[in-house]
Amino acid sequence: MAEDGLHLDDGSRVGVIGGGPAGSFFSIFLLDLAYRMGMDIQVDIYEPRDYTRPGPIGCNMCGGIISESLVQNLAAEGINLPPTIVQRGIDSYMLHMDVGSVRIETPLQEKRIGAVYRGPGPRDLKEVKWGSFDGYLQNLAIEKGANVINQRVDELLWEDRLPQIKIRKEEPQPYDLVTIAVGVNSASRKLFNNLNFEFTAPKTTKTFIQEYYLGEEQIQEILGSSMHVFLLDLPRLEFAAIIPKGDYVSVCLLGEDIDKELISNFMNAPEVKGVFPPGWDFDAKSCNCSPRINISGNSRPFDDRIVFIGDSGVTRLYKDGIGAAYRTAKSAATTAVLQGISAEDFEEHYWPACRKINTDNMIGQAMFLVTRIIQGQQIARRAVLRMTADEQKEADSTKRMSMVLWDMFTGSAPYKEIFVRTLSPVFLARLAGDLAISVTGR
Amino acid sequence: MASGELGKVYQDGEVIICEGEEGQCMFVIQEGEVEVVMDGDDGQEIRLGVRGSGEFFGEMAIFDRDVRSATVRSLGEARVLTVDKKNFMRRVHEDPSLAFRLVETMSRRIRELGEEVARLQNNG
Ligand SMILES: Cc1cc2nc3c(=O)[nH]c(=O)nc-3n(C[C@H](O)[C@H](O)[C@H](O)COP(=O)(O)OP(=O)(O)OC[C@H]3O[C@@H](n4cnc5c(N)ncnc54)[C@H](O)[C@@H]3O)c2cc1C
Numbered sequence: 001m002a003e004d005g006l007h008l009d010d011g012s013r014v015g016v017i018g019g020g021p022a023g024s025f026f027s028i029f030l031l032d033l034a035y036r037m038g039m040d041i042q043v044d045i046y047e048p049r050d051y052t053r054p055g056p057i058g059c060n061m062c063g064g065i066i067s068e069s070l071v072q073n074l075a076a077e078g079i080n081l082p083p084t085i086v087q088r089g090i091d092s093y094m095l096h097m098d099v100g101s102v103r104i105e106t107p108l109q110e111k112r113i114g115a116v117y118r119g120p121g122p123r124d125l126k127e128v129k130w131g132s133f134d135g136y137l138q139n140l141a142i143e144k145g146a147n148v149i150n151q152r153v154d155e156l157l158w159e160d161r162l163p164q165i166k167i168r169k170e171e172p173q174p175y176d177l178v179t180i181a182v183g184v185n186s187a188s189r190k191l192f193n194n195l196n197f198e199f200t201a202p203k204t205t206k207t208f209i210q211e212y213y214l215g216e217e218q219i220q221e222i223l224g225s226s227m228h229v230f231l232l233d234l235p236r237l238e239f240a241a242i243i244p245k246g247d248y249v250s251v252c253l254l255g256e257d258i259d260k261e262l263i264s265n266f267m268n269a270p271e272v273k274g275v276f277p278p279g280w281d282f283d284a285k286s287c288n289c290s291p292r293i294n295i296s297g298n299s300r301p302f303d304d305r306i307v308f309i310g311d312s313g314v315t316r317l318y319k320d321g322i323g324a325a326y327r328t329a330k331s332a333a334t335t336a337v338l339q340g341i342s343a344e345d346f347e348e349h350y351w352p353a354c355r356k357i358n359t360d361n362m363i364g365q366a367m368f369l370v371t372r373i374i375q376g377q378q379i380a381r382r383a384v385l386r387m388t389a390d391e392q393k394e395a396d397s398t399k400r401m402s403m404v405l406w407d408m409f410t411g412s413a414p415y416k417e418i419f420v421r422t423l424s425p426v427f428l429a430r431l432a433g434d435l436a437i438s439v440t441g442r
Numbered sequence: 443m444a445s446g447e448l449g450k451v452y453q454d455g456e457v458i459i460c461e462g463e464e465g466q467c468m469f470v471i472q473e474g475e476v477e478v479v480m481d482g483d484d485g486q487e488i489r490l491g492v493r494g495s496g497e498f499f500g501e502m503a504i505f506d507r508d509v510r511s512a513t514v515r516s517l518g519e520a521r522v523l524t525v526d527k528k529n530f531m532r533r534v535h536e537d538p539s540l541a542f543r544l545v546e547t548m549s550r551r552i553r554e555l556g557e558e559v560a561r562l563q564n565n566g
Contacts (some may be wrong), residue, residue, distance in 0.1 A: 073533055216445065
């Protein structure tokens with residue numbers, strides 16, 4: 001145990017509850033930094049999932065898009081995602097609306113977005129051809145020296161002012177620091193009964209994911225390396241995408257409590273049917289789930305010797321949740337190694353990273369409101385389509401609308417930055433022109 | 443290009459960055475090798491080094507506003523990922539430790555250059 005004050009030292013023990021992206025990123029960066037500082041720290045990750053097994057047991061349920069900014073940041077960290085994990089490199093987005101469709105090409109004509117499965121793949125997977133993203137990160141954490149305990153944590157206890165982790169049939173284990181990375185999709189409430197502060201769990205809403213087997217060749221033919229996104233006039237639907245993977249495609253719906261009626265309205269929309277092969281049987285799904293998504297973060301994601309990261313702390317609204325897991329995990333790890341593990345240390349050095357995400361989410365809320373207005377107004381949809389299509393035809397123009405949509409859909413840039421770009425007089429003038437054309441119906 | 447490969451594939455001999463051009467990004471090799479070359483005073487090309495999988499190149503453009511100091515060409519087929527200056531600097535501002543690996547690489551290269559200078563002085 002660390003002897004003096006609330007710091008990690010040679011021989012300190014860190015317990016990580018949850019080995020999804022946040023837990024693994026945290027362990028990787030903590031161990032890497034500790035090594036650089038000449039400290040030997042023991043890290044135990046508690047994670048019940050088995051990432052070698054297809055279906056729910058090995059899957060943390062998500063669309064599986066690794067954003068452009070995260071792919072780049074990871075490369076700078078020395079984590080280069082291999083084609084054995086990335087099922088498809090994405091180089092364009094196809095935007096579908098009732099008034100037409102337009103392809104938005106990546107600015108650099110390069111594949112910098114990855115489509116992955118969090119586990120090895122859906123329940124009915126015939127042949128394991130690609131590895132699990134979460135498993136890949138977990139293995140990196142193991143290579144750095146983390147110890148994975150394949151168990152669910154039942155309770156978090158305190159003794160001699162040290163947190164203790166309790167798993168079934170075992171004695172509680174004391175740690176200098178416990179990092180909570182349990183996400184928002186498991187019943188972990190009991191874990192938080194013994195915290196020394198008022199814990200407010202993140203607010204969540206229900207989403208929907210459905211997988212279809214199409215086979216690699218057919219996917220290449222009909223979807224290629226494009227992610228297909230939909231701006232449809234369906235109430236409560238914030239974002240809908242069809243994401244090509246290796247042999248499967250994922251249909252992913254985000255919004256307010258996605259229910260059967262909304263799913264059926266979406267699947268029956270002609271714009272959606274048009275993306276699948278003619279006569280496609282939508283009941284021939286292989287796997288589906290309704291995970292919860294964090295829509296408002298934990299208001300105090302730390303205390304002495306405790307830090308919440310990833311979805312169970314603070315994350316980005318609707319986009320780039322794995323990117324937010326990386327950012328919060330990295331910030332918590334650097335704070336723990338370089339500053340300390342007291343509530344004050346986390347407040348001073350970790351909370352600003354969370355606050356920045358929270359503030360950006362508020363701007364994101366406003367941006368989604370505008371998107372909803374566009375979704376509901378055919379004139380606005382026509383103007384957006386026209387402006388984007390014209391930009392995509394022009395070789396050397398500044399593609400303002402395309403870049404706004406690209407960053408909105410991919411989650412690559414902060415909402416604040418996208419918002420500022422929409423205030424540019426050139427952007428507004430061009431949009432006004434296209435709106436006028438839509439109104440006059442030219 | 444296989445479906446899950448990220449970045450862009452360059453063919454043998456293809457120029458990835460060109461000496462004297464302005465740069466707004468650096469590169470990380472995902473697969474394969476590249477060679478770094480420079481024009482010598484006598485017009486002869488000098489090979490400065492070979493970089494392999496996982497290594498950076500073009501990183502000086504991230505920190506200074508000068509033009510590219512060397513040309514980088516693919517040696518055989520190479521798959522390379524671009525890292526934008528803006529994205530990288532934004533993250534470094536939030537998290538300076540992101541630059542650790544880059545600083546580590548640059549300090550290793552300075553050490554190698556120092557050794558090279560010493561060798562040249564000994565020979566000359
Ligand atoms: C429909 C949908 C689509 C999404 N699409 C994307 C996308 O395309 N791109 C993107 O970047 N993000 C996406 N997200 C968000 C992304 O899934 C999350 O932000 C990300 O998974 C957060 O990682 P995490 O490690 O914090 O939590 P999780 O991934 O939820 O991991 C938590 C881990 O903790 C473990 N755990 C839970 N309780 C315990 C316990 N008591 N003891 C031990 N272990 C425990 C779980 O088994 C799990 O492995 C999407 C989310 C949803 C719902």
